[in-house]
Every structure is written in C-alpha cells, then in structure tokens.
Amino acid sequence: MTQIPGNESRPVSAGGSAARPEGWWRNAVVYQIYPRSFMDSNTDGMGDLPGITSKLDYLHQLGVDVVWLSPVYTSPQDDNGYDISNYQDIDPTFGTLADLDALIRGLHQRGMKLVMDLVVNHTSDEHPWFVESRDPASPKRDWYWWRPARAGHEPGTEGAEPNNWESAFSGSAWQFDEVSGEYFLHLFSRKQPDLNWENPEVRQAIYAMMRWWVERGVDGFRMDVINLISKDPALPDGEVKPGRRFASSFRSVANGPRIHEFLHEMNREVLAGNNLLTVGEMPGASVEEARLYTDPARQELDMVFTFEHMNLDQVAGSSKWDLMELHLPRLKENLAHWQTALDEVGWNSLYWNNHDQPRAVSRFGDDSHEHRVNSAKTLGTILHMHKGTPYVYQGEELGMTNSYFTEITQYQDIESINYHADATSLGMEAAHVLASLAVKSRDNARTPVQWDDSRHAGFTGGIPWLPNNPNYVEVNAAAAVADPDSVFHHYRKLIKLRHDHPVVVEGTFALLLPEHDHLYAFTRSYQEQVLLTVANCSSGVVEIPPGALPDLAGAELLLGTHRDSSAATLQPWESRILLLKR
Incomplete structure (x- = not known):
C-alpha cells in the first residue's frame, strides 16, 4: 500500500504538462467529492481534506482517474463554499494548504489527478475585492456591478432595483448597499456579488490566481456557472412571466455577448500548453452553443455540463420544483441528440447527479429494496457506455439514495x-x-457518504452537519467492497472497460428503439468493433422485440447485471454490454 505523505507546507510539483498527455481526459473517469460530506478526520461533523486523503486507496480501487473537488477555499459558507472570500487559501473547516498539498501528492502517487472548482462569476461579499469596492471612490468599484436606483424611485424601495432580474435563490438579483448608496448585482445569494468581467483587471487577477493553482499541482478546473460571466453592460430588463415580479436572470445573461472572447482569452492566458481538464457548468446552453465552447479549433473548453436532461422531470417552462413524470423516450432522445451533435466536433460530459442534483437511483431508477442495486448498476451502464467523460458523484458507486426529509x-x-x-x-x-x-432538493445529494454500518455511517466521530440517510446500515462502502456483486464492483468494471476498450472512448453512437417505453439500447462503433448496450429501465420484465437488435450470434458479454444474459427477455433493471462479432 502506498504510504500517505505528511503535511509538508511546500507546494507540490504537477510534473508539468508531460504528466498530462494531450487529450488524456478523453478516456478518464472523474469522481466528484463534496468535501463537507465525504469524510471527517477530526470529529467536528464536517468532512475535510485529511479525511479525503485517508480514502484515496478506496478511490484507487474503484479505478477513477480524476478527483473533482468542490470548493474548499476560505469562505463564510453562505452557499456551502461557493461564496469565496480568498481564492488562494483553504477554509479552516477543511484544513490547510499543507493538507491540500498532501492530497495532491497522494493522488499523483496513485496515478490520479485533481480538478479544482473554479468559482469566478461571483465572490463572497467578504472578499477583500468587494469590501474595497463598496467605496464609490475605490479603484475596485468597477470590479463588481454597482448601479444606482432606477430613475424616479427612492433607493432601497420596492421597484427601485436597476433592472428586473431575479436571483437563482429567489427574490431580486439586486441588493441595496447603504454604505455606498447603490445596488450591487448578485445572480445567486445576496452574499455572492457578481464580478464584472468587462473590467480587464478582474480577468487578469483571475488568470493569475488560476496559474498559481496550476503551479501548485492542480490538473484542471470545473468552472462554476461559467457561461454567466458575460453580461450586456446595458443590463436590460428581462421578460417577466405572468404572475411573477422578476425575470429569470439565467435567460437574461446566459451565453452573453463576450463569453467566447473571455473563454478564449482564459485559454490563451492559463490553459494553453498545460493539457488541463476543463469543464464548464453552463445552465441554459444549447447543443449548438456547446459545439462552439468545445470545438478544439476555437481553444475555449474541453467539455461542458449540459442541463437539458436535468429538466425533463419538471413542467416545461416552470421551476425545478414543478414535478412531472419522466418518460424514457424523451430522455433517450435528448441524450442521443447531444451524442450526435457533438460527435467529431466537441466532447460530452456524462453525469446523472452531482452536489446540485438529487440522487440518480432515486430520480432515474427505482430505489426500493428490491430494485435499488440493479437500477443503480443499469444507470451506470447506460451512462458509461455513452461517448464522453463520465462523472461519478460520491456515493453513486454505492447506490446511495435520497433521504426524503x-x-x-x-x-x-x-x-x-x-x-x-x-x-x-x-x-x-x-x-x-x-x-x-x-x-x-440539493440536500439529497449532500448527506454524508456512508462508509460502514457504525454510528453516523463511519463518516464522523461527532455529530454530522447534515443527518445521515437512515439506510446506511444496509447501503455502505464496507458492505459494497466486500460483496463482489455490488454496485461498487459494477462501477469498477465499467471504468475498467473504458480503460481497456478504445471503442468505449472513440466509438460512434447510434440509438436503437428510440420510441420504446422501457428499453434503452444503442451501439458504439469504432474500427472493427461494435459494442451493444441494452437495458431494461423498468421494474417489470420486458421482451426484446424480435429483430430489434443487431445479430447477437457469437457476441461476447463484457458486463451484465444478471447471470443469464442470453434470454430474449430482460429482467427488471437488467442491462447487458455485448461486444458483437463482425
């Protein structure tokens, strides 16, 4: 077993771009860690960096290539770390810079890499930049979006906001500041003022910070709501829906007028030549826009997180809270559209859940006692056999479920x-x-990782910051690692398939049975290989329609959820991956 190094304070060498061959992320699998919920090392009830480092052998056994670390920067924690007050230090909640260096070292020693969360649409209102900007005479006044009250209105009164944009967290996107007599823009919490990317000094300060992290050993960036950084300086009102006072700020600012210019500049200033993994979180980005963001010739980003499939279980044009049933043909159509539209141009990111989305097996599968394991396996099979870079959210590999508070x-x-x-x-x-x-609710994804069946699921010796899911006695890592038929080992085999078979990485995607209500089937073709994935996405037995699939004579079963994989029927949540004979 590799020895975990001590907490030396000096930075860790990244090994340079030579340690990251060009395009290395294409056959990589990324594992997202939400630090406060992963592993607590000091019994304060909050996960931390030493806790993560203590579990690196677990991640190495799973086989993942990259750890994406949600924010651990200094923060007042108004939005769980996405409100940053110092980009170049670690919040004491999570440890120290020396602890992060030890984590980077431990990952690199095991052949894994680290991607940091980059949150640069906004800072905390406690960041020194913003504190200074509150003075109207400050050189940093223009580092944020400060505006006077709307003409004819008394500052601080209803309707005086500079425009009608709504915060993602409800209410106006503008906060009146009595110190300076003007409003500042916050697309999220009022404690998360938006940076003004129109100011070149802001951009250069951000690029300098990014270079500092690359020199410290970071292998890439996941960029939080990065397609919101470009706003029309005129800040025009948005369209207001009937019955609402404010307009969606996302629709008003997503994919703004200078977004491609800013990302290309960031690439030139920081990313070029370093072979980093870059993925942009982009709410509201269409597949046509994603083609532009991820086209290598444009030198912007490697991939983006699409949100379209995350909106299919809500009433069209409404909020995420207005629920509707998700029909499989709609899901297949959407994911297939992204597969074919980005093929030969850009690159897909593949995910079912993350820290902002509920648990995959509860949302897209069947988390009942009878079907949880097989539906979690089958969801993994479908995702990992698509073309793109898969992202595994902590606990997904265990089939962790919603808590249903x-x-x-x-x-x-x-x-x-x-x-x-x-x-x-x-x-x-x-x-x-x-x-x-x-x-x-996002808290469904944020309950602590379930490590074993001991008190508080082995996450902490104290009181966890968020209650454990009560099913940790049954659903936990210790039990999963010990069971060769568990969700954990199915994910481990899926990851190995990606590493061993170029067709999983490079193969062209073709959807089969697009209108079938329960079967999800598709092929991946590359050179002389054809891979067939077929899955029953229901809790009942399903017959495979005669002639609906390619000839299976001589096909090799690479991975299946059930022992008998030759039948013309699929058991509830059964999936098969077959290498066809040509």
Missing part, C-alpha cells in the same frame, strides 16, 4: 429553504412544497 428544519440548503419560505408565503400548501423538496 419530511420537515423543513431538516434542510440546510439555502435554495431549498428560500423556496419553502417563498412558496408557503404565496399560499402553497406546505405538504406540497415538502413533497417537491423531498424529490429535488
């Missing part, structure tokens, strides 16, 4: 708490609001 007091997520307050104040029944939260 029943009281608002159980929630910590600012988005969930604000929605509950706003919806109930408008007269919506509390039971209806709580039902939506139980399905879609």
Whole structure:
C-alpha cells in the first residue's frame, strides 16, 4: 500500500504538462467529492481534506482517474463554499494548504489527478475585492456591478432595483448597499456579488490566481456557472412571466455577448500548453452553443455540463420544483441528440447527479429494496457506455439514495429553504412544497457518504452537519467492497472497460428503439468493433422485440447485471454490454 505523505507546507510539483498527455481526459473517469460530506478526520461533523486523503486507496480501487473537488477555499459558507472570500487559501473547516498539498501528492502517487472548482462569476461579499469596492471612490468599484436606483424611485424601495432580474435563490438579483448608496448585482445569494468581467483587471487577477493553482499541482478546473460571466453592460430588463415580479436572470445573461472572447482569452492566458481538464457548468446552453465552447479549433473548453436532461422531470417552462413524470423516450432522445451533435466536433460530459442534483437511483431508477442495486448498476451502464467523460458523484458507486426529509428544519440548503419560505408565503400548501423538496432538493445529494454500518455511517466521530440517510446500515462502502456483486464492483468494471476498450472512448453512437417505453439500447462503433448496450429501465420484465437488435450470434458479454444474459427477455433493471462479432 502506498504510504500517505505528511503535511509538508511546500507546494507540490504537477510534473508539468508531460504528466498530462494531450487529450488524456478523453478516456478518464472523474469522481466528484463534496468535501463537507465525504469524510471527517477530526470529529467536528464536517468532512475535510485529511479525511479525503485517508480514502484515496478506496478511490484507487474503484479505478477513477480524476478527483473533482468542490470548493474548499476560505469562505463564510453562505452557499456551502461557493461564496469565496480568498481564492488562494483553504477554509479552516477543511484544513490547510499543507493538507491540500498532501492530497495532491497522494493522488499523483496513485496515478490520479485533481480538478479544482473554479468559482469566478461571483465572490463572497467578504472578499477583500468587494469590501474595497463598496467605496464609490475605490479603484475596485468597477470590479463588481454597482448601479444606482432606477430613475424616479427612492433607493432601497420596492421597484427601485436597476433592472428586473431575479436571483437563482429567489427574490431580486439586486441588493441595496447603504454604505455606498447603490445596488450591487448578485445572480445567486445576496452574499455572492457578481464580478464584472468587462473590467480587464478582474480577468487578469483571475488568470493569475488560476496559474498559481496550476503551479501548485492542480490538473484542471470545473468552472462554476461559467457561461454567466458575460453580461450586456446595458443590463436590460428581462421578460417577466405572468404572475411573477422578476425575470429569470439565467435567460437574461446566459451565453452573453463576450463569453467566447473571455473563454478564449482564459485559454490563451492559463490553459494553453498545460493539457488541463476543463469543464464548464453552463445552465441554459444549447447543443449548438456547446459545439462552439468545445470545438478544439476555437481553444475555449474541453467539455461542458449540459442541463437539458436535468429538466425533463419538471413542467416545461416552470421551476425545478414543478414535478412531472419522466418518460424514457424523451430522455433517450435528448441524450442521443447531444451524442450526435457533438460527435467529431466537441466532447460530452456524462453525469446523472452531482452536489446540485438529487440522487440518480432515486430520480432515474427505482430505489426500493428490491430494485435499488440493479437500477443503480443499469444507470451506470447506460451512462458509461455513452461517448464522453463520465462523472461519478460520491456515493453513486454505492447506490446511495435520497433521504426524503419530511420537515423543513431538516434542510440546510439555502435554495431549498428560500423556496419553502417563498412558496408557503404565496399560499402553497406546505405538504406540497415538502413533497417537491423531498424529490429535488440539493440536500439529497449532500448527506454524508456512508462508509460502514457504525454510528453516523463511519463518516464522523461527532455529530454530522447534515443527518445521515437512515439506510446506511444496509447501503455502505464496507458492505459494497466486500460483496463482489455490488454496485461498487459494477462501477469498477465499467471504468475498467473504458480503460481497456478504445471503442468505449472513440466509438460512434447510434440509438436503437428510440420510441420504446422501457428499453434503452444503442451501439458504439469504432474500427472493427461494435459494442451493444441494452437495458431494461423498468421494474417489470420486458421482451426484446424480435429483430430489434443487431445479430447477437457469437457476441461476447463484457458486463451484465444478471447471470443469464442470453434470454430474449430482460429482467427488471437488467442491462447487458455485448461486444458483437463482425
């Protein structure tokens, strides 16, 4: 077993771009860690960097290539670390820079890499840049979006906001500041003021910070809401839907007028020549826009996170909380559209869940006792056999489920708490609001990782910051690693398939049975190889229609969820990956 080094304070060498061959991320699998919920080393109830380092052998056994670390920077924690007050230090909640150096060293020693979260659409209102900008005479005044009250309105009164944009966390996207007599823009929490990327000094300060992290050993960046950084300087009003006071800020600012210019400049200033992994979180980006962002010839980003498939279980044009049934043909159509549209041009990122989305097996599968394991395996099979870079969110490899909280007091997520307050104040029944939260709240993904069946699931010796899911006694890493038929080992085999078979990485995608309500089937073709994936995405037995699939004579089963894989019927949540004979 590799020895974990001590906490020396000196930076770790990245090994340079030579340690990262060009395009290395194409056959990599990324594992996302939400630090406060991963592993606690000091019994304060909060996950931390030493806790992550203590679990590197577990990640190495799983076979992942990259760890994406959600923010660990210094922060008041208004939005769980996405409100940063110092980009070049670690919040004491999570440890020290020396602890991060030890983590980087431990990853590199095991052949893994580290991707940091880059949050540069906004900072914390406690960041020195913003504190200084509150002085109207400050040279940093223009580092943020400061504007006077709307003409004819008294500052600080209703309707005086400079425009009608809405915060993603409810209410106006503008906060009046009595110190300076003007409003500042915040597309998220009022404690997350937006940076003004129109100012070249802002951009250069961000690029300098990024270079500092690359020199410290970081292998790439996941860029938080990066397609929101370019705003029209005129800040025009957005379209307001009936019954609402504010307009969606996402629709008003996503993919703004200078976004490609800014990303190309960032590439030139920081990314070029370093062979880093870059992925942009881009709410509202269409596949046509994603082609531009990820086209290598344009020198912007490697891949983006699309949100379209995350919106298929909500009423069209409504908020995420307005639930509707997800029909498999719509999901297949959407994912296939992204596969074919980016083929030969850009690159897909593949994900079912993350720290902002509920648990995959509860949302897209069947998390009942009877079907949880096989539906978690089958969801993994479908995702990993698509073309693109797969992302595994912590606990996904265990089949962790939603917690289904029943009281608002159980929630910590600012988005969930604000929605509950706003919806109930408008007269919506509390039971209806709580039902939506139980399905879609971000806290579903943030309950602590379930390591074993001991007290608090082995996550902490103290009291966890968010309650454990009670099913940790059954669903935990220790049990999964010990069981060769577990979700964990299925994911391990999926990752190995990607590493061993070029067709999984390079193969052209073709969807089969697009209108079938329960079967998800597709091929991947590369050179002389054809890979067939077929999956039953239901909790009932399904017959494979005669002649619907390619000739299976002589096909080799690479991975399946069930022992008998030759039948013309698929058991509930059964999936098969077959290498066809040509």
